[in-house]
Amino acid sequence: MAYYKKFSAILAPRLLPLFNALLTDGHFTPESLSASIVLIPKPDRDPLLPESYRPISLLNTDVKIFAKLLSNRLDLLLPRLIHPDQVGFIPGRQAFDNTRRAIDLLWHASSSHTPSLFLSLDAEKAFDRVEWPYLFLVLEHFGFPEKFIAAVRSLYASPTASIVLPHAPPTPFQICNGTRQGCPLSPALFALILEPLLQAIRQSDGVRGLRVGDQTYTVSAYADDILLSLTDPTGSLESVSSLLARFSNLSGYKINMSKSEALAISVTETESARLATEHRFRIQRSRLKYLGIYLTTRTETLYGANYTPLLRTLQQDLDRWSRHMISWLGRIHCVKMNLLPRMLYLFQTLPIPLVGEDLQRMQRHIDDFVWGGGRRRIGRQTLYRPRDRGGLGLPCLRSYYYASQLAQIVAWHCPTTERRWVELEHSMALPLKLDLWIWLSRPHRPLLRTACPAITNSLTIWTKIALKCDLTCYPSPLTPLCHNREFAPGLQSAIFSSLTAKGLHRICHLFPRGTLLQYQDLQEGAHLPPASLFRFLQLRDFALRPHIKQAALTKLTPFESTCLRGRYTKGLISSLYQQITCTLDWAELPYIRAWHADLQEQLEGDSWLDIWEASRKISVCTTIQEQAVKLLMRWYTTPAQLARIKKTPTGDCWRQCGAKGTYFHMWWTCPVIHEYWSTIQTLFEEVMSPDSTDTGPLPAGKPAGRPFTEGTQVAYQTPGSCAQGSGGGMDKNGGPVDRTGTQPYQRLLPDGKTDGDCTPHYGLFL
Numbered sequence: 139m140a141y142y143k144k145f146s147a148i149l150a151p152r153l154l155p156l157f158n159a160l161l162t163d164g165h166f167t168p169e170s171l172s173a174s175i176v177l178i179p180k181p182d183r184d185p186l187l188p189e190s191y192r193p194i195s196l197l198n199t200d201v202k203i204f205a206k207l208l209s210n211r212l213d214l215l216l217p218r219l220i221h222p223d224q225v226g227f228i229p230g231r232q233a234f235d236n237t238r239r240a241i242d243l244l245w246h247a248s249s250s251h252t253p254s255l256f257l258s259l260d261a262e263k264a265f266d267r268v269e270w271p272y273l274f275l276v277l278e279h280f281g282f283p284e285k286f287i288a289a290v291r292s293l294y295a296s297p298t299a300s301i302v303l304p305h306a307p308p309t310p311f312q313i314c315n316g317t318r319q320g321c322p323l324s325p326a327l328f329a330l331i332l333e334p335l336l337q338a339i340r341q342s343d344g345v346r347g348l349r350v351g352d353q354t355y356t357v358s359a360y361a362d363d364i365l366l367s368l369t370d371p372t373g374s375l376e377s378v379s380s381l382l383a384r385f386s387n388l389s390g391y392k393i394n395m396s397k398s399e400a401l402a403i404s405v406t407e408t409e410s411a412r413l414a415t416e417h418r419f420r421i422q423r424s425r426l427k428y429l430g431i432y433l434t435t436r437t438e439t440l441y442g443a444n445y446t447p448l449l450r451t452l453q454q455d456l457d458r459w460s461r462h463m464i465s466w467l468g469r470i471h472c473v474k475m476n477l478l479p480r481m482l483y484l485f486q487t488l489p490i491p492l493v494g495e496d497l498q499r500m501q502r503h504i505d506d507f508v509w510g511g512g513r514r515r516i517g518r519q520t521l522y523r524p525r526d527r528g529g530l531g532l533p534c535l536r537s538y539y540y541a542s543q544l545a546q547i548v549a550w551h552c553p554t555t556e557r558r559w560v561e562l563e564h565s566m567a568l569p570l571k572l573d574l575w576i577w578l579s580r581p582h583r584p585l586l587r588t589a590c591p592a593i594t595n596s597l598t599i600w601t602k603i604a605l606k607c608d609l610t611c612y613p614s615p616l617t618p619l620c621h622n623r624e625f626a627p628g629l630q631s632a633i634f635s636s637l638t639a640k641g642l643h644r645i646c647h648l649f650p651r652g653t654l655l656q657y658q659d660l661q662e663g664a665h666l667p668p669a670s671l672f673r674f675l676q677l678r679d680f681a682l683r684p685h686i687k688q689a690a691l692t693k694l695t696p697f698e699s700t701c702l703r704g705r706y707t708k709g710l711i712s713s714l715y716q717q718i719t720c721t722l723d724w725a726e727l728p729y730i731r732a733w734h735a736d737l738q739e740q741l742e743g744d745s746w747l748d749i750w751e752a753s754r755k756i757s758v759c760t761t762i763q764e765q766a767v768k769l770l771m772r773w774y775t776t777p778a779q780l781a782r783i784k785k786t787p788t789g790d791c792w793r794q795c796g797a798k799g800t801y802f803h804m805w806w807t808c809p810v811i812h813e814y815w816s817t818i819q820t821l822f823e824e825v826m827s828p829d830s831t832d833t834g835p836l837p838a839g840k841p842a843g844r845p846f847t848e849g850t851q852v853a854y855q856t857p858g859s860c861a862q863g864s865g866g867g868m869d870k871n872g873g874p875v876d877r878t879g880t881q882p883y884q885r886l887l888p889d890g891k892t893d894g895d896c897t898p899h900y901g902l903f904l
Contacts, residue, residue, distance in 0.1 A: 344377030351565030
C-alpha cells in the first residue's frame with residue numbers, strides 16, 4: 139500500500155477509468171481476482187489434518203482499494219439498514235452494546251424468576267458458506283442501485299485461490315461461494331446477508347424473547363456470533379430451529395448445534411437436559427462464553443469468571459517480559475500495546491465494580507515492570523499523563539476503568555434507537571430518565587426505582603468522580619427541569635409534556651444564546667395548549683432564581699458538552715481518560731516547577747507544548763527519545779541529591795569547581811562546562827549557519843538561550859563519559875536543529891574501572 143501512496147499521482151489516473159468501468163460491464167483480469175492463501179498452524183493440533191491450519195488470504199491491492207471504496211460508501215447506509223441488534227462491523231456500534239445488554243437481561247430474568255434460555259449459536263464457517271445468488275438477491279431486496287450491485291459482482295466474477303506451500307508450485311482452484319477473506323467489503327456484506335434471518339427471528343410469533351417495558355429483546359449479534367434470549371424455551375426453540383433450517387437451505391449459512399451452548403435461568407435441570415438432548419446443544423450450568431467474556435447467572439460472579447484469570451495471566455506475562463532487556467520507554471510501550479487492550483476490553487464489556495486490592499496489585503506489578511524493580515524516579519502524576527500533556531503515557535488502570543464507564547454514561551444521552559441496552563436501562567429506570575437524573579445534586583435526586591447492577595455501578599462511579607475530576611459542578615447547566623426536588627411543580631412531569639416536547643429538558647435550554655427564552659419563541663411553528671403559558675411562567679420563575687440562572691449560564695465542561703451532543707464519538711474513552719488524568723494543571727508538575735525555579739522565570743504553556751513535542755519527535759530511535767525524556771523530567775541524580783540522602787559526604791560539583799552540584803549547575807552553569815558550550819555555539823554557527831553573524835562567546839554563567847526552547851539538544855563527552863549523537867537539520871527559521879541524544883556515563887577510577895555512577899555530566903538544550 140505504501141507503493142500506491144508514494145506513486146498515487148501516477149497510479150490514480152489509471153485506476154479511475156478501471157473502477158468506473160466496473161460500475162457497468164467492466165471486469166477485473168483473472169490474475170487480479172486470484173488470492174494467495176498462507177496457512178497458519180493452530181497450536182496443539184495434528185499437523186497432518188487440514189483443519190489444524192488457519193488460512194489467511196492475500197488479495198490483489200487494486201481489488202482491495204476498489205472494495206474499500208465500496209465499503210466506505212456502504213458504511214454510510216449500514217446504520218439505517220441494519221437493526222441495532224447487530225453490532226458487528228457497523229459504524230458507531232461496539233461489542234459492549236451487546237454484552238451490557240446481555241448482562242442486564244440475565245439480571246432481569248434472574249431477579250424476576252422468568253424461565254429463560256440464553257442460547258449462543260455457533261456458525262459453521264459462516265463467511266465461507268454463503269451462496270452468491272442469495273447475496274445478490276439480498277442486495278436487490280435492500281434496494282441497492284444496479285451500478286453498486288454490478289461493482290460487487292465484479293469482485294465475485296470467477297475468483298480463484300492458490301495455497302502457498304514451501305517447495306511446491308501454486309495450483310489455482312475456483313472459488314464458488316462465501317465472502318472473500320481479506321476483502322474490506324466482506325464484513326458489511328455479511329451483515330446484510332444475515333439481517334433477513336435476524337429479522338425473521340424477531341418477527342416470528344413462535345419465538346418469544348424477554349419483554350421489559352414495552353420492548354422485546356430476542357436476538358443480539360456481533361457478525362455471526364448470535365445470542366438468543368428466549369422465554370417459553372420449548373416453543374421458542376422449535377420455531378428457531380425451523381427458521382434456521384429454512385435460512386440454511388436458502389443461503390448456505392449453517393449452524394453447528396453441537397457446538398452451540400445455552401445458559402438456563404429458572405428452568406429445572408430436567409427440562410434443560412431434555413431441551414439440550416432434543417436440539418443437540420450443550421447446556422451450561424453457571425456461565426456462558428459470548429464475545430470473549432463469560433456471562434454468568436449471577437452478576438456477583440462475573441468478576442471471578444473474567445477478571446481473576448486475566449489478572450493472573452497478565453502478571454505472568456509481566457514476569458516473563460521482565461527477563462528480557464527492554465528499554466524504559468519500550469516497557470511503557472509493552473504495557474500500552476499488549477496489556478492495556480486486554481484490560482480495556484473487560485472495562486468496556488463488563489459494567490461491574492472492580493476489587494480495589496486486585497487493581498492496586500496489578501498497577502504495582504506494572505510499575506515494577508516499568509522500573510525494572512528499581513527506584514521510581516518520576517511521580518505517578520507525571521507518568522500517567524499523556525505525552526503531549528507533559529507525561530509519559532503509562533496507563534493508569536483505574537483511570538481507564540473510570541473512562542470506560544463514563545463513556546457508557548455518555549451513551550445514556552444517545553437516542554435509544556441507536557443502542558438497545560440504553561433503551562433497556564431507561565425502561566428499567568422509569569418513570570425517571572437516567573440521562574437527566576445524574577445531573578441533579580444528591581439532595582435533589584428522587585429515589586431511583588431499580589436495582590440493576592449495571593445502572594447502580596455507573597451511578598456509583600459518577601457520584602464518586604464527577605466533582606473530583608471536574609466533570610461537572612452542581613447545580614449544572616444540564617440540571618433537569620422535571621423530577622427535580624428543587625422545582626416542586628416539575629415532580630409531576632406529565633403537566634409539562636407540551637413544553638418538554640419543544641425541547642425544554644434542562645435549565646440551559648431556557649437560556650439559548652445566553653438570554654432567557656420567551657414564550658413567543660416556543661409558539662413559532664407549533665400550537666401550544668393554553669395551559670402551557672402558566673407552566674412556562676413556572677419554569678421562568680424557577681430559571682430566574684439567582685443560583686439557577688448563574689448555573690444555566692455557566693460554560694459547559696468538556697464532559698457536559700459531550701453528553702449534550704448525545705453522540706458516542708470515536709476516541710471517546712481516550713478523551714475522557716485525558717480529562718481524568720490531567721486534572722492537575724501542567725504548571726504544577728514537579729519537574730516544571732523545578733525548571734522554573736532554576737531558570738528564575740515562568741515559561742508559557744505554548745513553550746512547554748513545543749518542548750514536549752520536540753522530546754517526542756527528536757528521533758525515531760527510542761534510545762534517543764528516552765534520553766531526551768529523562769533529561770527533561772530530571773531523571774538523573776546530582777551531587778546535591780546524593781548528599782541529601784547521605785550517599786556522599788558533600789554535595790559539591792564533581793568537576794571540582796567548588797559550587798554546589800545542583801541539576802541546573804551540572805548541566806549548564808558549571809564554569810568547567812562553559813568553554814564547551816561556547817565551542818558548541820561557535821561550531822553550530824560555522825557549520826550549520828555559515829551566513830549568520832557571530833554573536834561571540836557565551837557570557838560566564840549565563841546561557842545564550844533558555845533550556846528546552848526551540849533549538850538544539852546537544853551532548854558532550856567528558857573524560858570517562860560515553861555520549862552519542864547524530865542527525866541534524868534546519869528549523870522553520872532556517873536555523874540549525876541537531877537531533878542529538880545523550881547517554882548516562884560511568885566515571886573512570888584510577889584503575890580503569892567504573893564506579894557504576896550513571897549521573898550525567900553533559901549538556902542541555904541551546
